[in-house]
Amino acid sequence: MPFPTVASPIGHYLQHLHDKFARLEDGQVATYIPELGRANPAWFGIAVATVDGQVYEVGDSRQEFTIQSISKPLVYGLALEAVGLKQVLARVGVEPSGEAFNSISLDPKTGRPLNPMINAGAIATSGLVPGSSPEERRTRLLELIGEFAARDLAMDDAVYCSERDTGHRNRAIAHLLRNFDIITGDPEDPLDLYFRQCSISVTCRDLAVMAATLAGGGVNPLSRRRVLQPQNAGRLLSVMSSCGMYDYAGECIYNVGMPAKSGVAGGLLAVLPGQLGIGIFSPPLDAKGNSVRGIRVCHDLSQDFGLHLFNSPRVVTPALKHVQSGADVRSKRLRAGAELEVLRRQGGCIRLYQLRGRLVFASLEPVIRSVLREAADCTHVIIDLAQVADLDRASCRLLLDLRDQLVRSGVRVFLTGAADNQTLRNYVVSRFDEGGWTQLCGFDSRDEALEACEEELLKRHGSKRPEPPGVPLKQQELCRGFTPGELQDLAQRLTALDLSADAEVLAAGSAADAMYFLVQGEVGIFLKPDGAAEQLISRLGPGMSFGEVALVDRAPRSATVRALSDIQILRLSFEAFDLLADEGLSHLQTKLIANLAGVLAARLRSANAEIRSLK
Numbered sequence: 103m104p105f106p107t108v109a110s111p112i113g114h115y116l117q118h119l120h121d122k123f124a125r126l127e128d129g130q131v132a133t134y135i136p137e138l139g140r141a142n143p144a145w146f147g148i149a150v151a152t153v154d155g156q157v158y159e160v161g162d163s164r165q166e167f168t169i170q171s172i173s174k175p176l177v178y179g180l181a182l183e184a185v186g187l188k189q190v191l192a193r194v195g196v197e198p199s200g201e202a203f204n205s206i207s208l209d210p211k212t213g214r215p216l217n218p219m220i221n222a223g224a225i226a227t228s229g230l231v232p233g234s235s236p237e238e239r240r241t242r243l244l245e246l247i248g249e250f251a252a253r254d255l256a257m258d259d260a261v262y263c264s265e266r267d268t269g270h271r272n273r274a275i276a277h278l279l280r281n282f283d284i285i286t287g288d289p290e291d292p293l294d295l296y297f298r299q300c301s302i303s304v305t306c307r308d309l310a311v312m313a314a315t316l317a318g319g320g321v322n323p324l325s326r327r328r329v330l331q332p333q334n335a336g337r338l339l340s341v342m343s344s345c346g347m348y349d350y351a352g353e354c355i356y357n358v359g360m361p362a363k364s365g366v367a368g369g370l371l372a373v374l375p376g377q378l379g380i381g382i383f384s385p386p387l388d389a390k391g392n393s394v395r396g397i398r399v400c401h402d403l404s405q406d407f408g409l410h411l412f413n414s415p416r417v418v419t420p421a422l423k424h425v426q427s428g429a430d431v432r433s434k435r436l437r438a439g440a441e442l443e444v445l446r447r448q449g450g451c452i453r454l455y456q457l458r459g460r461l462v463f464a465s466l467e468p469v470i471r472s473v474l475r476e477a478a479d480c481t482h483v484i485i486d487l488a489q490v491a492d493l494d495r496a497s498c499r500l501l502l503d504l505r506d507q508l509v510r511s512g513v514r515v516f517l518t519g520a521a522d523n524q525t526l527r528n529y530v531v532s533r534f535d536e537g538g539w540t541q542l543c544g545f546d547s548r549d550e551a552l553e554a555c556e557e558e559l560l561k562r563h564g565s566k567r568p569e570p571p572g573v574p575l576k577q578q579e580l581c582r583g584f585t586p587g588e589l590q591d592l593a594q595r596l597t598a599l600d601l602s603a604d605a606e607v608l609a610a611g612s613a614a615d616a617m618y619f620l621v622q623g624e625v626g627i628f629l630k631p632d633g634a635a636e637q638l639i640s641r642l643g644p645g646m647s648f649g650e651v652a653l654v655d656r657a658p659r660s661a662t663v664r665a666l667s668d669i670q671i672l673r674l675s676f677e678a679f680d681l682l683a684d685e686g687l688s689h690l691q692t693k694l695i696a697n698l699a700g701v702l703a704a705r706l707r708s709a710n711a712e713i714r715s716l717k
């Protein structure tokens with residue numbers, strides 16, 4: 103039986119809003135541009151798009167209408183990208199006028215329009231669109247606005263002609279701007295481009311996607327293309343929040359709490375930075391030129407979904423996943439004897455900070471506090487960024503400043519899991535140089551850095567792993583407490599093998615028929631989880647044994663063992679081990695098994711300590 107489709111609570115809620123406000127019949131369809139007067143006052147669509155590209159839509163969400171003034175912030179963003187902040191600010195200000203959209207709000211001295219959301223500022227902004235001819239500028243502008251919607255858009259010729267032939271006030275504004283040299287050349291050119299940009303046909307679904315592009319810092323959630331640089335998206339939203347709704351701007355940001363922009367054809371776009379974009383279409387307008395239903399829907403959405411920008415709860419998840427001490431967690435190099443003892447006593451001087459998620463000031467600041475609180479007890483700090491999804495330049499700076507402070511008090515610091523992070527790399531290199539990057543982030547894996555810290559600790563405490571010629575049988579960890587006679591008996595039953603680096607000693611899944619003592623060199627233990635790449639689980643050095651667990655349970659090999667360097671090993675077949683009893687040497691069996699139990703107990707304890715430290 104097929105499963106019933108479950109309706110989304112979000113779509114369901116939007117339908118409820120639509121039903122609620124469809125009944126509202128206040129407001130008048132704009133007629134000052136004659137062609138707009140043909141709109142059906144009952145048209146009503148709502149769309150919400152998330153920054154990860156999910157679009158919810160109800161009602162007439164695919165009905166086309168002209169974008170009108172909602173083109174203003176978009177063209178402003180494009181002008182910032184094309185000619186840069188300085189040039190743009192020289193022509194258009196960012197002060198709210200608190201006046202109607204067609205007010206002639208120019209600075210009395212310079213003639214500079216107060217902001218780009220009123221017609222004067224918008225016409226000046228259209229004058230900044232680059233291109234060698236009016237056609238080229240027009241095509242370019244249409245393409246770029248299409249990038250915000252993630253589809254090709256077209257202009258509505260009837261509306262364009264209608265406005266061009268009746269837009270005397272806008273024509274007057276353009277000539278006034280020419281008089282002040284805010285626009286240069288023929289004022290009819292930017293004026294024409296302005297009329298054309300206002301006549302671009304969109305749906306309220308398009309508006310939601312455009313708004314989500316702004317919410318996502320300039321990246322279109324559908325095409326995944328960057329349309330604006332994040333700082334320009336931020337500038338656009340700032341000016342939209344203070345000026346986007348003309349003489350309703352103050353009330354809008356007060357009540358709805360989102361930067362928003364309306365157009366006389368009945369469109370409305372609102373943005374909740376970082377979260378979502380809203381597009382609404384309903385032609386009847388209030389006295390201030392904003393869609394009546396549009397404002398009511400925004401208001402309800404804001405209240406019911408808690409979208410008010412200045413009334414939102416903390417959304418930052420703590421960046422510190424856990425702190426571990428080198429006493430609890432070890433590198434993959436398994437150690438024996440004196441080394442193990444030193445790490446057990448001194449390992450606490452190594453601290454590992456596992457960070458995750460998004461690093462911004464508010465998520466990083468508690469990490470800094472926690473590192474500093476424990477710094478007095480540390481000699482080594484590893485900060486692992488492998489699970490960090492995103493970090494900005496500000497957090498790079500804070501991380502490096504933290505590192506400087508630690509280094510100043512003699513603590514060694516490693517940043518790991520950051521090899522692919524271009525932002526961090528650029529920052530470190532700009533602050534130091536390539537050498538600084540290698541020094542700070544030279545170990546990409548947390549495990550390599552941890553091993554380096556352990557080695558430094560061991561050196562400091564004078565217990566270094568023996569150099570070749572290796573660890574003879576009598577010093578092997580499983581032979582602790584053996585008498586010289588017992589060692590000799592055991593030695594007679596061993597086969598010495600020399601293997602070169604990369605040789606496979608044991609294959610996962612194969613039958614177990616022997617155990618090995620590692621005399622010289624290094625072996626790695628590898629696991630291959632289903633469908634994933636092979637992983638190095640641990641590394642063993644001279645004096646340790648492997649394949650010995652099967653001595654107890656005789657089960658097939660659970661992992662692959664491979665030589666990491668040239669190695670020398672001693673093989674004890676299980677057959678020879680079993681025969682010991684018949685040969686009157688069962689005490690050898692007992693001693694080996696007892697030592698093995700000791701080694702396994704120590705490993706189990708340290709695994710438990712590591713698990714506990716992950717709390």
Ligand code: GLN
Binds near residue numbers: 170172265272297300
């Ligand atoms: N094209 C319209 C005008 O300049 C745009 C105004 C608006 O949408 N508020 O009159």
